[in-house]
Amino acid sequence: MGSTSTKIKLRTSDQKVFEVEKAVAVHVIHVHSVSGDILSKILDYCKKHVNSAAGKEDISPEELYEWDANFVKVDQNTLFDLILAANCLKIESLLDLTCQTEIRTTFNIKNDYTIEAEEAVRRENKWAFDMLGV
Amino acid sequence: MHKKMAFSFPDEVLEHVFSFIQSDKDRNAVSMVCKSWYEIERWCRRKVFVGNCYAVSPRMVIRRFPEFRSIELKGKPHFADFNLVPDGWGGYVFPWIAEMAGAYPWLEEIRLKRMVVTDESLELIAKSFKNFKVLVLSSCEGFSTDGLAAIAASCKNLKELDLRDCEVDDLSAHWLSHFPETYTSLVSLNISCLGSDEASFSALERLVRRCTNLKTLRLNRAVPLDKIANILRHAPQLVEFGTGTYTADVRPDVYSDLAGVLSSCKELKSLSGFWDVIPDYLPAIYPVCSKLTSLNLSYATIQSPDLIKLVSHCPNLQRLLVLDYIEDSGLEVLASSCKDLQELRVFPSDPFGAEPNVSLTEQGLVAVSLGCPKLQSVLYFCRRMSNEALVTIARSRPNFTRFRLCIIEPKTADYLTLEPLDVGFGAIVQYCKDLRRLSLSGLLTDRVFEYIGTYAKKLEMLSVAFAGDSDLGLHHVLSGCESLRKLEIRDCPFGDKALLANAAKLETMRSLWMSSCAVSFAACKLLGQKMPRLNVEVIDERGPPDSRPENCPVDKLYIYRSIAGPRFDMPPFVWTMDEDSGLRLS
Numbered sequence: 001m002g003s004t005s006t007k008i009k010l011r012t013s014d015q016k017v018f019e020v021e022k023a024v025a026v027h028v029i030h031v032h033s034v035s036g037d038i039l040s041k042i043l044d045y046c047k048k049h050v051n052s053a054a055g056k057e058d059i060s061p062e063e064l065y066e067w068d069a070n071f072v073k074v075d076q077n078t079l080f081d082l083i084l085a086a087n088c089l090k091i092e093s094l095l096d097l098t099c100q101t102e103i104r105t106t107f108n109i110k111n112d113y114t115i116e117a118e119e120a121v122r123r124e125n126k127w128a129f130d131m132l133g134v
Numbered sequence: 135m136h137k138k139m140a141f142s143f144p145d146e147v148l149e150h151v152f153s154f155i156q157s158d159k160d161r162n163a164v165s166m167v168c169k170s171w172y173e174i175e176r177w178c179r180r181k182v183f184v185g186n187c188y189a190v191s192p193r194m195v196i197r198r199f200p201e202f203r204s205i206e207l208k209g210k211p212h213f214a215d216f217n218l219v220p221d222g223w224g225g226y227v228f229p230w231i232a233e234m235a236g237a238y239p240w241l242e243e244i245r246l247k248r249m250v251v252t253d254e255s256l257e258l259i260a261k262s263f264k265n266f267k268v269l270v271l272s273s274c275e276g277f278s279t280d281g282l283a284a285i286a287a288s289c290k291n292l293k294e295l296d297l298r299d300c301e302v303d304d305l306s307a308h309w310l311s312h313f314p315e316t317y318t319s320l321v322s323l324n325i326s327c328l329g330s331d332e333a334s335f336s337a338l339e340r341l342v343r344r345c346t347n348l349k350t351l352r353l354n355r356a357v358p359l360d361k362i363a364n365i366l367r368h369a370p371q372l373v374e375f376g377t378g379t380y381t382a383d384v385r386p387d388v389y390s391d392l393a394g395v396l397s398s399c400k401e402l403k404s405l406s407g408f409w410d411v412i413p414d415y416l417p418a419i420y421p422v423c424s425k426l427t428s429l430n431l432s433y434a435t436i437q438s439p440d441l442i443k444l445v446s447h448c449p450n451l452q453r454l455l456v457l458d459y460i461e462d463s464g465l466e467v468l469a470s471s472c473k474d475l476q477e478l479r480v481f482p483s484d485p486f487g488a489e490p491n492v493s494l495t496e497q498g499l500v501a502v503s504l505g506c507p508k509l510q511s512v513l514y515f516c517r518r519m520s521n522e523a524l525v526t527i528a529r530s531r532p533n534f535t536r537f538r539l540c541i542i543e544p545k546t547a548d549y550l551t552l553e554p555l556d557v558g559f560g561a562i563v564q565y566c567k568d569l570r571r572l573s574l575s576g577l578l579t580d581r582v583f584e585y586i587g588t589y590a591k592k593l594e595m596l597s598v599a600f601a602g603d604s605d606l607g608l609h610h611v612l613s614g615c616e617s618l619r620k621l622e623i624r625d626c627p628f629g630d631k632a633l634l635a636n637a638a639k640l641e642t643m644r645s646l647w648m649s650s651c652a653v654s655f656a657a658c659k660l661l662g663q664k665m666p667r668l669n670v671e672v673i674d675e676r677g678p679p680d681s682r683p684e685n686c687p688v689d690k691l692y693i694y695r696s697i698a699g700p701r702f703d704m705p706p707f708v709w710t711m712d713e714d715s716g717l718r719l720s
Contacts, residue, residue: 113168129162133594134535
């Protein structure tokens with residue numbers, strides 16, 4: 001129900017044009033505030049996660065976690081731009097990842113959660129202690 | 135801002151910083167940063183919110199947050215309000231009280247919604263928590279005035295006792311006398327749901343007189359109008375007041391007493407009550423009307439002209455609850471007088487009547503939507519609607535966050551075109567981008583669900599009844615509504631396909647309720663098998679589901695995610711579908 005193989009075009013603030021599969025970019029996007037470099041990184045992130053979720057790429061959760069950790073090993077300016085872009089493009093998982101990384105970087109904190117422990121806490125937070133906006 | 139700070143804060147500093155973080159969402163985020171932040175946060179979280187009492191166990195909550203002071207718990211699904219959840223289903227608070235009583239004596243606040251609260255629970259609260267301050271019971275049942283007496287007698291520091299819309303066994307009005315004469319800390323008392331028996335007026339009067347910090351007082355129907363003046367005289371500092379019966383023989387002395395004492399209540403912002411109101415006594419409240427921000431007239435059976443007069447005196451009204459006696463004409467006056475209106479609820483005076491008894495139509499809602507720029511929350515019962523009206527409403531009021539429309543007769547078409555109301559509700563979800571809660575009604579096809587799935591990206595709660603044509607409708611909602619957390623459906627032709635195809639979605643939601651739909655027992659079993667972290671509960675008063683063919687639709691289905699596993703307090707008519715795809719009998 002719904003095609004995922006259509007391509008859409010994105011034009012960035014510095015006039016670069018990207019062509020991506022619809023599954024990777026599921027929202028109507030305003031990218032005029034996002035530079036080509038940042039958008040390129042974001043598309044990498046989205047592609048990786050969509051492919052991994054769809055089974056198109058053979059990657060274990062641990063390997064994806066590792067990939068994410070490397071993804072955010074950038075200078076703080078870039079990290080900051082990624083946060084703004086993830087927020088603007090409404091990519092919640094990337095926003096979570098980059099914000100946590102930013103907090104950890106700013107406060108010099110090492111993320112000592114194992115992937116299972118982090119998942120367990122996340123589940124407990126959302127399933128038990130989550131409030132609606134209504 | 136981009137400087138790197140190469141030191142780490144000591145724990146006490148972090149704890150102090152965290153104390154400014156009140157929202158659960160933020161605290162949850164804080165807990166994810168690293169293990170020590172998780173530790174610090176969990177020791178200093180003082181308010182815990184549990185949206186589904188069966189999603190987590192009391193022991194798990196206590197283990198995670200050893201020092202909370204305030205807990206809010208919700209029990210039964212929302213459709214319990216419409217008698218769709220049979221008695222005995224569950225939602226018992228006692229196990230929670232018992233665990234908390236053992237764990238810490240310093241609990242101060244308990245807020246419960248749609249839970250079964252027994253006198254035993256109330257007695258245990260009274261006995262266990264020495265500094266108990268706040269008890270808010272919303273739509274709860276199972277207790278009597280004996281339990282309240284225990285609370286009154288023991289909780290010396292009680293500030294708030296709020297029983298809203300509860301079903302209470304009114305054994306004796308004298309429970310109020312159990313508040314000791316030395317007790318003075320009451321700030322908020324809401325007993326509006328208590329019965330009509332003779333109340334202990336002198337005890338009430340004395341209580342009000344000595345509790346000089348009382349800000350909220352909502353009386354019950356038993357308090358007659360001529361007693362109100364005596365009570366109010368001692369509480370001119372009240373901010374919120376609910377009258378009892380607002381009727382009496384028209385006597386000038388009663389009237390002037392009342393008018394006098396009301397006008398000395400300079401802080402009054404909210405009024406409610408007004409049972410059996412007679413128009414002659416209404417002008418007594420006019421002096422306070424200009425300051426009113428909230429007015430609940432949902433028990434006031436007065437006609438449009440009197441309602442219009444009243445509402446015209448309230449230019450600062452932000453919240454109005456009223457019966458449909460207000461009619462379209464009254465809502466037009468509301469639209470021109472009350473420019474600060476944010477929330478409107480219009481209830482039906484005669485929901486079971488075959489013919490309309492009042493002239494309240496879609497026009498009233500259109501008028502308010504056009505006239506009140508801050509209107510964001512609506513609950514509206516009416517008998518006719520049109521796509522044209524809904525589109526106008528959507529275009530003029532894109533700031534709706536809650537839109538609940540209840541066209542009384544199921545499957546009512548657009549009265550102008552006789553078409554379904556798909557396009558109208560489609561406009562609502564398209565224009566109101568911040569819509570978080572939506573209730574549908576009227577004649578609706580799968581189309582409306584396609585609109586909802588496409589546009590309602592912030593929608594968290596959706597209520598559906600007598601709508602849709604096929605599984606496609608349900609599929610649109612489950613696959614499209616990214617923020618969906620609560621979905622409740624009754625009497626719709628939704629079955630196995632959409633549910634099973636979107637099984638994973640159910641783990642991202644708090645709960646799904648489906649009753650009188652077309653979901654088979656086989657599908658329920660399969661779902662329970664596939665999704666072990668969901669509690670898939672079949673509710674069927676006809677007897678065990680396996681006594682009927684597997685493809686038979688179940689009567690009611692309640693599915694919710696849980697980290698506590700299946701519950702063990704189910705009545706005989708509830709079965710949980712577990713991983714072994716067998717039945718677990720209670």
